[in-house]
Amino acid sequence: MNRIDDAPSLPPLRPDFVWGVSTSAYQIEGAAAEDGRGPSIWDRHCRIAGAVHNGDTGDVACDHYHRWPEDVALMRRLGVDAYRFSVSWPRVLPRGRGAVNEAGLAFYDRLIDGLLEAGIEPWLCLYHWDLPLALHELGGWARRDCAGWYADYAALCAKRFGDRVRRWATFNEFSVFTLFGYAIPWAAPRIVDRDQHLRAIHHVNLAHGAGVDVLRALVPGASVGAIHNRQAVRPESDTPENRAAAALLDEHWNLAFPDPQLLGHYPPRLAAALEPYVAAGDMARIARPVDWFGLNHYGPIFAKADPAGTWGYGWGEAPPDQPDHGVGWAIFPEAFRDELLTIARRYRIPIVVTENGCGGSDAPDATGAVNDPHRIAYLEVYQRALREAVAAGADVRGFFLWSLLDNFEWGSGYGNRFGLVHVDFATGRRTPKASFRWYADRIAREKAARSGTA
Ligand code: FCB
Secondary structure, eight states: OOOGGGOTTSOOOOTTOEEEEEOOHHHHOOOTTSTTOOOBHHHHHTTSTTSSGGGOOSSSTTOHHHHHHHHHHHHHHHTOSEEEEEOOHHHHSTTSSSSOOHHHHHHHHHHHHHHHHTTOEEEEESOSSOOBHHHHHTTGGGSTHHHHHHHHHHHHHHHHHTTTOOEEEEEEOHHHHHHHHHTSTTSTTOOOOHHHHHHHHHHHHHHHHHHHHHHHHHSTTOEEEEEEEOOOEEESSSOHHHHHHHHHHHIIIIITTHIIIIISSOOHHHHHHHGGGOOTTHHHHHOOOOSEEEEEOOOOEEEEEOTTSTTSEEEOOOOTTOOBOSSSOBOOHHHHHHHHHHHHHHHOSOEEEEEOOOOOOOOOOTTSOOOOHHHHHHHHHHHHHHHHHHHTTOOEEEEEEEOSBOOOOGGGTTSSOOOSEEEOTTTOOEEEOHHHHHHHHHHHHHHHHHTTOO
């Protein structure tokens, strides 16, 4: 595989290319019952026996709620231009709607002000999977009203933070939380039901459209995008059944959200299945113009026919000779390059890579240092693939690495570490890994190149 430094002849990135890191609220904040925060569907999910590895929860996580100044200082050392984080809906609206929690809003005020003082631009994502539990109890995303509740929450954030935050994302990874939350029981709210899955897809799309309108109305000059995970879906082996499984999963995983949002229609199988739920005017409500396509990408996925699966498909195995992270995720930089080019051609809008990175089980050595050569090797080849996509015409405007910190990795609990910074979850102690120095050096060199001082 080719590394970035083997590619001196590839063209440079844009002078205003944004280098950043990403996190999300439930995965890092902790302080789950503090200062008036209400419960989310993930607080409940973590308490279901067997739902999360080791019975882990986000109750404390990285304790970022208290340690955020240290985390901002780490980002400053990294030299990033921007930080993508999410607001916890139940922290600012403990029951999802109605009474506002001032202490919750004040936390994000402090964080945003701290970032701006450090010269780091906040990129605010409104939804990274932590639906207030009270709204789920009223029907959650399976209920059409949820789009309106989301729009009211978006308006609250826009009014409060819009004087300082220009970059907004409506949602993170629509397809992951709808598929794993409503059809495959890997995420909250752990429902397995075709009908509810279909409704959730459509209602989340309506919420996105309403959110874009709210942000445009309340934040003049806002730069608004949505964050999609796109990963080529390959049949585990080339049989007609596996090909059919891959085609349906591709609709649910890659097309169910960007197609209606950016092209104004659902892909064919979904369009037929969604007919009962789509009211007159809905497609125009969903397809609101946005400024950028946020891409989260790690590696391709493999599908197989599975008659026992909710939709007749299941997750297949990667080919046995395929290198992986050590946590079972395929390392396949060509798929990243191809995904960037596919998006560029299909949707014709600027792309921001909002997540890419590498998991593992990194631990300090006897000297206390955390060496993660596997992550550096992964990033080297993915950076090269990004350059190749740009050279071939993809309009890529930024790259956010997942993640700043080791954190609560959903169903894997604390067992899968994605951070540039190691976190000792017993003490909260942060230790920058070798990859932290690698990324700081990469950014410094990119900035030097763009200012002509390299
Ligand atoms: C993405 C999620 C993010 C994190 C990474 C590893 O699917 O958006 O929260 O879990 O995977």
